Amino acid sequence: MAEKVTIATVARHAQVSRQTVSNVLNAPHIVREETRRRVQEAIAALGYRANQAARQMRTGRSRLLAVRIEPTRDGINGSVLDRFLHGLTETADAAGYRVLLYTARDDDHEIATYDDLLGAYDLDAFVLTGTKHGDPRTAWLAEREVPFVTFGRPWDAPEAHPWVDVDGAAGTAQATRRLLDTGHRRIAFLGWPAGSGVGDDRRAGWRTTLAAAGLDGAALDRETEDGITNGEREMRDLLAHDGPPTAVVCASDSLALGALQAVRDAATPVAVIGFDDTPVAAAVGLTSLSQPLAVAAARCVELLTDLLDGQPTDPHVLLTPTLVLRHTA
Amino acid sequence: MAEKVTIATVARHAQVSRQTVSNVLNAPHIVREETRRRVQEAIAALGYRANQAARQMRTGRSRLLAVRIEPTRDGINGSVLDRFLHGLTETADAAGYRVLLYTARDDDHEIATYDDLLGAYDLDAFVLTGTKHGDPRTAWLAEREVPFVTFGRPWDAPEAHPWVDVDGAAGTAQATRRLLDTGHRRIAFLGWPAGSGVGDDRRAGWRTTLAAAGLDGAALDRETEDGITNGEREMRDLLAHDGPPTAVVCASDSLALGALQAVRDAATPVAVIGFDDTPVAAAVGLTSLSQPLAVAAARCVELLTDLLDGQPTDPHVLLTPTLVLRHTA
DNA sequence: CCAGAAACTTTGAACGATCCAATCCTGCCG
DNA sequence: CGGCAGGATTGGATCGTTCAAAGTTTCTGG
Structure with missing residues (x-):
């Protein structure tokens, strides 16, 4: 078994001192061109790798x-x-x-x-x-x-x-705008209880976009914990009331999936948009917002x-x- | 800012030498009870933590x-x-x-x-x-x-x-047995092309269980690359032929999801079992094999x-x- | 041709833990 | 009471790297 390759091995092989090798690694500009090349060749030839533990002990940084x-x-x-x-x-x-x-x-x-x-x-x-x-x-x-x-x-x-x-708000705004553009006017929102930053942000995007279009969605806004069954329940409820929505923007794919199941046996088709673009969304063909x-x-x-x-x-x-x-x- | 706590700090604090502290950590049994307690108290009091980099340098192990x-x-x-x-x-x-x-x-x-x-x-x-x-x-x-x-x-x-x-074979065997127990006799298998260890294993569980029940599934065995659309296509094909299956065991949830979509508009209900118990399975209510x-x-x-x-x-x-x-x- | 500076290179010490070998106790036995 | 065995404790060396300071070579200008 080959002995361990340290900075000293490289130094000997390249006919320079330890410190010069260290300089080649950490401050190449202060080493003469030709020396640097010689050292780098030795490093490559020996397959040297700086020992992180030793480096860390001296510098206090672990990378x-x-x-x-x-x-x-x-x-x-x-x-x-x-x-x-x-x-x-x-x-x-x-x-x-x-x-x-x-x-x-x-x-x-x-x-x-x-x-x-x-x-x-x-x-x-x-x-x-x-x-x-x-x-x-x-x-x-x-x-x-x-x-x-x-x-x-x-x-x-x-x-x-x-x-x-x-930007969650930008996302739901984009979704809402898309629905408005395709003719929807009664667009619901299925989100989480107020108080969570992310949830409030996503709701805001929907509300402001509706408002900008001169619409008020207050009656079509639902709050519930995340989950498929919760989504389904709220969506059924929305559909059961007067003036049911023709589309819904959801704060998550879980809620959207629930909504999708509720919508399946609705009289007229209802558009659904989820959030996160999870594999489930891709699997069932759910339109969703994808995070980069x-x-x-x-x-x-x-x-x-x-x-x-x-x-x-x-x-x-x-x-x-x-x-x-x-x-x- | 408090100075760094090293093994020497602990030693001083507990009135022992460095080595004794090290022994308490790495070979407690060779240190006298009372000394050990004193050292451990010092460690707790100072919030000492062994520096991994230093340890690693000496022992060559990084944990x-x-x-x-x-x-x-x-x-x-x-x-x-x-x-x-x-x-x-x-x-x-x-x-x-x-x-x-x-x-x-x-x-x-x-x-x-x-x-x-x-x-x-x-x-x-x-x-x-x-x-x-x-x-x-x-x-x-x-x-x-x-x-x-x-x-x-x-x-x-x-x-x-x-x-x-x-044990994939044990899994598909279990699934197949379940289907047999609930009265199914024409049980298909939707798997991957022969040659992958995992895929062949899962297929084997289905085949041997059928054979043990005196059934031959050869005509109901399909090979295709993983994916929802592939699963749907193969399942439609199975249903279109004579003597269509009443149930199908799949090598993955992806294939099972495809099968599920194909089955939706079938004349009679078809049972579907997937593999991996992914979130998608839970979401759509797909029976599946869960890996521990x-x-x-x-x-x-x-x-x-x-x-x-x-x-x-x-x-x-x-x-x-x-x-x-x-x-x- | 030499002083002086610039540009590198060399050497020694330090980081914090563990290993090794040597020393110090302590109790026990003759 | 001296000596000894055995375990508990100690000091020094070491791992591979970087920092700091000292040393060497090379080059420039007078």
């Missing part, structure tokens, strides 16, 4: 990003995280970072995990998904000046910390690397979802 | 596992990986390991990534998902004696290396830690899927 992987809740929206993670890993790779996973039952455990990861692994930064009002996690991290980015806006204070998000997850992930990594390199950038990125047209609208 | 995250293909089966990852992270955590993600376009890139991860991060082990016939990745790893486990059997040589898998992913992940970690600790265990684990009954069968 590691941590991301939480949550248990898929109702399952339907799970693959959103999946695609985000993939994008994150790919972009991080390109920037010379690696992605470490962690889980946590609740906020307290999550904070304990931060402490653990920072203490034991010297993590460089965190990516959080799904922030909520008054999030204790962001407060903890900010207090300790740990670099982090959230995928999801801080709804309390938009300037509080770096974030990347998808790969782009979002890439921007998260970009924000973090800039932050870690001390480069100032605008730390707030808002992306627009795309309406994917299928059979249902 | 890091690597898992590949693949781009979700047709999307429907994506969440399978998602749930597996979550289970993996949770179990690894409990065993004192962390999970590192990586991606790779193809096998060559993946092998290059192994090299990179081993060289730079001293990775302890790899978890591979989805092995295929004559996999170059497992060969590479085995040759270098890198510990790894695959989620999925090596179909060429079952004893080649440690693996965890779900959390258990599989846990067993993977178990196998690896045993391997790393030099403990001999039976390195081949075959788990049985569960039939989740819903509306369609």
